[in-house]
Amino acid sequence: MKLPVPEYILSLKPYVAGKPIEELEREFGIKDAVKLASNENPLGPSPMALAAIRQTAENLHRYPNSGSYDLCHHLAGLLGIGCENIVLGNGSDDLITMLARVLLQPGDEVVLPEPSFLFYEIVIRSAGALPVGIPLKSGVTDLDGMLAHIGPKTRLVFVTNPHNPTGTLITRQALDAFVEGLPANVVLVVDEAYFEFVNERNSPNSLDYLNSDKTVVGLRTFSKAYGLAGLRIGYGLMPDHFAELLHRVRQPFNVNSLAQAAAIAALKDQEFLQKTVQLVSAELAFLYRALDEIGLKYYRSSANFLLINVKKNADDVFRDLLKEGIIVRSMTSYGYVDCIRANVGLHSENVRLVTALNKVL
Ligand SMILES: Cc1ncc(COP(=O)(O)O)c(C=O)c1O
Numbered sequence: 001m002k003l004p005v006p007e008y009i010l011s012l013k014p015y016v017a018g019k020p021i022e023e024l025e026r027e028f029g030i031k032d033a034v035k036l037a038s039n040e041n042p043l044g045p046s047p048m049a050l051a052a053i054r055q056t057a058e059n060l061h062r063y064p065n066s067g068s069y070d071l072c073h074h075l076a077g078l079l080g081i082g083c084e085n086i087v088l089g090n091g092s093d094d095l096i097t098m099l100a101r102v103l104l105q106p107g108d109e110v111v112l113p114e115p116s117f118l119f120y121e122i123v124i125r126s127a128g129a130l131p132v133g134i135p136l137k138s139g140v141t142d143l144d145g146m147l148a149h150i151g152p153k154t155r156l157v158f159v160t161n162p163h164n165p166t167g168t169l170i171t172r173q174a175l176d177a178f179v180e181g182l183p184a185n186v187v188l189v190v191d192e193a194y195f196e197f198v199n200e201r202n203s204p205n206s207l208d209y210l211n212s213d214k215t216v217v218g219l220r221t222f223s224k225a226y227g228l229a230g231l232r233i234g235y236g237l238m239p240d241h242f243a244e245l246l247h248r249v250r251q252p253f254n255v256n257s258l259a260q261a262a263a264i265a266a267l268k269d270q271e272f273l274q275k276t277v278q279l280v281s282a283e284l285a286f287l288y289r290a291l292d293e294i295g296l297k298y299y300r301s302s303a304n305f306l307l308i309n310v311k312k313n314a315d316d317v318f319r320d321l322l323k324e325g326i327i328v329r330s331m332t333s334y335g336y337v338d339c340i341r342a343n344v345g346l347h348s349e350n351v352r353l354v355t356a357l358n359k360v361l
Contacts, residue, residue, distance in 0.1 A: 008106070008128045015119055019327045030325040034352055037327045039164070039194070039305045039343040041227030043279065045262070046272035049228060052265035053258045064257035067247075071260045074267060075235065084240040085210060087247065088255045092193060092221040092234030096123050099217065099236075101249040103155045103187060104129040111149050112158040113141045115165060115334035117191065120158050129155070139166040139299045139307070143178040150186060157182070160191040162198060165334055165341045167301025175204040179214050187215045187242070193234075194303035196225035196273065197280055203302070207237055215242055222259075224304060225276050226266040233259040280304045283344045290354040294361070305343035307331065310361060314340050320360035326353055 018037030025033050068088040076083040089095040096119060104110070106128030112120055114133030124131045132154070134145040141159055150157065159178075161170045175190070182188055190206040206218025221234035233255055236246065266272070287306060291298055297309040310317045317340055318330035331339040342353055 006106075006128060008125055012122060012125055015122055016333065018329060019322070021327065024322055024325070024327055028323065028325070033325045033327065034345060034349045035327045036305075036342040036345050036349065036353060037329045038229065039224055039303070040229050041225065041276055041304075042343075042345040042349060043227060043272070043276055045227040046266045046269040048265040048269040048272070049226070049262040052261040053231075056258050056261035059257065062257070064253050064255060064260060066252050068255045068260050071255075071263050074264050078267060079207060079237070081207065081210065081237065082240065084243060085237055087236045087238065087243050087250065088260075089234050089236065090251075090254045090256075090259075091223060091232040092191065092219045092236070093119055094232075094254055095217075095219050095234060095236040095246070096120065096189075096191075098246045098249050099156065099187070099189060100124060100127045100129070102245045107153065108155045109151065109153040110156045110158065111146050111154055113146070113160070113163065115331075115336070116158060117160060117164045117193075118333065124156075136163070136166065136168075139163075140168045141170050143170065143174050147178060147181050150183060154183075154186050157186055157188045158191060159188070160193070161204060162194045162302040164193065164303070165305070165329075165331060165336075165339075166299045166307050167194075167303040167305055168299055169198065169200055169203055169302040172202050172204040179209050179212060179216060182214050184214060187217060189217045189219060191219045193219065193221045193224055195220055197277060197304050198302045199277075199281065200302060210237060210239065215239060217242065222263050222266060225273060226263070227272075227276065228259070228262055228266060231256070231259040231262055233263050279346075280344045283347060283350050286347065287344065287350055287354070290350075294354070294358060296357070296361075305341055307336070307339055307341050308357075309336075309339050310357070311338055312361065314338055317360060321353075321356055324352075324356035324359065326356050328353070 072083040100123045104127035108129040110124045209216035218237040223229035314330040328340045328342040
């Protein structure tokens with residue numbers, strides 16, 4: 001029997017995640033594979049987060065705190081806002097899903113840069129809404145182009161800052177003007193998954209728009225700089241009346257207790273965060289020099305990854321690198337047929353990437 005599944009669900013393609021290390025090792029019989037495909041923290045999780053997890057594990061027979069009370073208040077104190085401005089999620093993916101559930105109906109439109117983080121499109125289409133992709137200009141989000149495409153059907157706008165997959169940054173001036181020009185009935189999401197890596201002065205911060213007359217939602221995550229991708233925890237920063245709507249559609253226990261405890265500990269471990277940010281900054285400089293020597297083009301990145309033009313079919317280069325034990329991301333699914341994205345690893349891992357690129361190209 002044919003099930004009454006909407007056409008917009010039948011036409012979806014599942015998200016393809018970065019290849020796990022153990023899968024590559026199984027398939028190729030390789031021992032010391034390196035994964036640079038999902039913009040994770042090469043230093044691992046903070047030791048303080050690990051200790052909090054061990055301690056909290058004793059209470060795993062209890063449901064987690066439904067609103068992530070302690071974590072929410074800890075974050076609110078750090079950010080100088082109220083807990084009512086924060087919604088915690090099972091990764092920022094969870095927040096993206098909640099936003100769509102609150103705002104989108106079939107036929108609505110969502111304006112976003114093209115290419116963007118691929119999960120946005122899945123969430124938009126699974127609500128029956130339509131993505132309106134505005135091509136980047138020289139790797140940078142075209143905010144004027146996006147504004148020009150906001151129409152009566154637009155409910156939601158995504159920008160990612162720094163952008164994924166290019167690592168480029170929007171200037172504060174440009175974002176100020178964009179927010180100013182935004183119709184009041186459109187919600188702007190500023191996805192700041194890589195916020196902690198930004199060291200450019202005067203770069204925008206979604207919090208600066210919290211009290212503006214527009215609805216601006218900032219998204220942040222513990223998956224990248226805080227090294228907790230496997231636990232799944234992220235959060236959204238937004239006006240309290242809008243947070244209240246997200247709480248209506250949120251799963252009651254969407255953030256597990258280990259994640260809540262680990263996130264508080266990770267926030268307290270500023271030394272680990274600094275070490276991570278310094279490693280990424282130093283290793284980006286190393287990669288720039290090495291790529292310049294090979295003669296490969298890339299965008300200078302404000303995040304922990306690089307979009308690299310390999311001047312060849314990216315799927316082929318991805319497969320050749322796998323044989324060298326290195327997992328990167330082919331960007332063909334993002335529309336860049338000759339580009340790969342690789343995140344910054346440990347120095348030894350970055351050396352292996354450069355050596356392998358030299359070999360396979
Ligand atoms: C721009 C962007 N947003 C959101 C996410 C999802 O992060 P999380 O692990 O918090 O769900 C990612 C992960 O790669 C990302 O690159």
